[in-house]
Amino acid sequence: MPPASSPPAVKIQAPKGTRDFYPADMAWHMHLLDAWRAVSVRNGFEQVDGPIFETLELYKVKSGEGIVSELFSFRRTGGETDFAIRPEFTPTLARMVADKANALPKPIKWFATPNFCRAERPQRGRLREFWQWNVDLLGLDTPAADAEVIFTCVDLLAELGLDSTQVRVKISHRAVVKQVLEKLGVPEDKLPGAFTLLDKRDKMTPDEFTKEAGKLGLDEARVQRFEEVCRRKYASGDLMHLARSLAMDEPPEDLVKLDEQLRAFGLADWCEYDLGIVRGLAYYTGVVFEVHEATGVERAIAGGGRYDQLIELFGGPAMPAVGFGMGDVVLSNVLADKGLIPDDVGPRPDAFVLAASDEAAAQLPAVVSELRRAGLHARMSYKATRNVGKLLKDATNCGAKFAVIVGEQIEVKNLETGDQSAVGRDALLDALR
């Protein structure tokens, strides 16, 4: 039968904002996913996942109708349900927790490394398909839980070679910001406006900021203090500084307790308080944090916080929760900028098997299959040449530890030391282990 269709006149392209992972790209991609997984597991989180698409309704629960334009949504011909490719994991997680809340042992410590799609204009750090590490701890309302989640995030950054001079965890706390705003004299009804102003401050000139801050009913001295508080960073362990700049006698209690836990987890060097960090206003209820490259280049590497009311919103019981997401695109950009993407993250062959003669070539399948069944990563030469020197170069080029030269006898060459010796057929496996 003929092919179903004629060859396309032009090659078909991948959709805009998506990536093809050829072997070298994929080696790094898997290195990242493996690191996310290993760090999650050693921090006691269990892996979960959900469907690549969900009902569109699920995404409206948390984000309202506004989310719809950012989604790749669809409806089956003749169907009645709208679906969307997942743009984030939290609604799936909330649905899963709400569905089995009573049966799940507490606390719930879950992680996931799913891919997401958003119908945004592709730009640096933001693609239409990306992967994101999600870490969530549910069922605990203590600052120790907040700190453990932040520790897990930092553990990953350190695992990939970043240090506390290169990246910073910027922490804020909704209750503390509210307290600070009240202390400054922002009236209750102007608090939402003040939060919005905080959220937009990096996109405004100082003049614009002052003008907008004035609308909140603050006099000039208070606007200045507001600006100072939300632009200045305060070190972990130095909360009195924050208190002084707010003319408070003591730092806010919520921050004191959080700081104590961050220091208990050894995170003081990585963290700073930045009350200008706001994130999703409707969503977070306590601590919020973002990880940024220290000099401020790139978008946020990670972001998260406490969301104690979300599980209820999805029909589950009241359940405190804290978590974060870290995307692969910005993280990889930052690591590349710092020279922290090694070019040898792919799997390294244990053996490269080659034939010194045509007769020997007939033995390659048996030799290679024995090694592979025993768990060794064994590659073989597919070339017609029997020039051992040339074939040994191929062995070296693929990074193999040993070359296995099959001829009248079998010789094993250690490609690191250059040592070469004959081994019996039965002793080959042991010689390579």
Add this chain to the structure above:
Amino acid sequence: MPPASSPPAVKIQAPKGTRDFYPADMAWHMHLLDAWRAVSVRNGFEQVDGPIFETLELYKVKSGEGIVSELFSFRRTGGETDFAIRPEFTPTLARMVADKANALPKPIKWFATPNFCRAERPQRGRLREFWQWNVDLLGLDTPAADAEVIFTCVDLLAELGLDSTQVRVKISHRAVVKQVLEKLGVPEDKLPGAFTLLDKRDKMTPDEFTKEAGKLGLDEARVQRFEEVCRRKYASGDLMHLARSLAMDEPPEDLVKLDEQLRAFGLADWCEYDLGIVRGLAYYTGVVFEVHEATGVERAIAGGGRYDQLIELFGGPAMPAVGFGMGDVVLSNVLADKGLIPDDVGPRPDAFVLAASDEAAAQLPAVVSELRRAGLHARMSYKATRNVGKLLKDATNCGAKFAVIVGEQIEVKNLETGDQSAVGRDALLDALR
């Protein structure tokens, strides 16, 4: 600010035919994906991946308009391009190979473990979202390449505990079937009809089969021989049997060469020739094979073959190719039926850290974070109780190797042997390693 939307009146469900992977399900899922990856790597394949959605056009190249009703397709509001969630990997692979064919070292040995979506009615062994292992070897047209790909498939089956009495690799060859049909007297113009009949034979009664076979211009004796040939299985190494039942002097050359290579890879026990295996008629050009549970329950565990013309169809150069796909759903069903899904595939903690007093509890973050930073999988107790006996039960229940009891001193209890001893704070890491 208020939540974006009121709580849903009823809990929102996952889309039909998709799965939520809670921790126990996910542990098995990752075990499977890890096995696919490990076996691929040790057989010298490199991992690749592509976008979760592609242009709808891409899927029509190989499968024509008929594929569209099986896809979850969508178009952005105001956009001009139709997209679809990927239903298979081959079009993406062909696009990627065609795009960089000249730059890629040959042979190309790629594997992928992507998820796919098909808008089919969910049923046993067939879900709307599933994962599939794809293994492809491009650039070699030898039967050794066919055999190596089949070896990789069998290596995975053996890795997961299946043996050659439980699953069978059923092999056919397009050229051989054509030769057999010609030998039986099927005229050239009736060959497509004969292939279609082969494809449908399992869904027909013997009478229906005879009637349809008669339409191919075969007399009764030949219909009988046709039926015999396509229903009977022939063992690897026993091709003369096949030749005799076809009244041929010698078995077909293509099968002789393939059989030689299958035996060289040690696959004789796993393989049998079954000329009734047809698969996609338009797509495959040589060897085709399927892996089935030996007694015939369940759908095919894996299927593949040689597709030497596909890369050209996608705008690339002429390039021979052979590969297969193996889905996670049928494979898991077969493994479950055989009792080959262990319940302890999840990661096992190295240590479970607990506090014997409230003072000690304040030290847990420091102890746990030290262990985790050193790469150990360390869990901790979140309970308020200081009853060491109860907490030790939690340690045992989570499968930890050691319990670390933090009190006035630190004690380490080996949960396998029951041995318990005090260790200095500085010696803790060494004691656990």
